[in-house]
Amino acid sequence: DTEVTQTPKHLVMGMTNKKSLKCEQHMGHRAMYWYKQKAKKPPELMFVYSYEKLSINESVPSRFSPECPNSSLLNLHLHALQPEDSALYLCASSQEIWGAVGDTQYFGPGTRLTVL
């Protein structure tokens, strides 16, 4: 099974809402990533977890809060977002962080978030 799943596929939320994005993989990968991608732009790294510990936080505003409850699951908790946070949020995983053994990243299908 080489699949990364993300739920929900689409999310519309108001600026006062709290919601969560979920990402799951069952490949035994120990690194998991969150990226944000705005339309017609390259992805931007947000967070990286390695062995369930936060390894990289790219100065992301605190209204985004990541969580890695176990090695298969990665959450992104959202609170008090702004309309400019509307984007495609991509989760990925790899065997080791940054493909240290030459392995590639596997990406989920993404969650398309709209903040009203």
Added chain:
Amino acid sequence: ELKVEQNPLFLSMQEGKNYTIYCNYSTTSDRLYWYRQDPGKSLESLFVLLSNGAVKQEGRLMASLDTKARLSTLHITAAVHDLSATYFCAALAGKSTFGDGTTLTVKP
């Protein structure tokens, strides 16, 4: 700060032709990645290049890395319509930084 520059940004080619996408990066990088993205879809990893002189091939795509020149190339051989997509390179220096992407259109 690591900067990654891809060119061209847009590429329209005929089926059957060859072409190369270039990816330059500004500082020493630990490795180089290539990705493909179809419109409205997620990313697909194509290649990870780990060392100077590394070359990887998959089908009609071949990627190479020259760390001395800080340059990676993605060569397309005998393009087919199915290769139409946006291709991103990303360099790693602590964290990964993406180029702006090359949107490839292959016409019959």
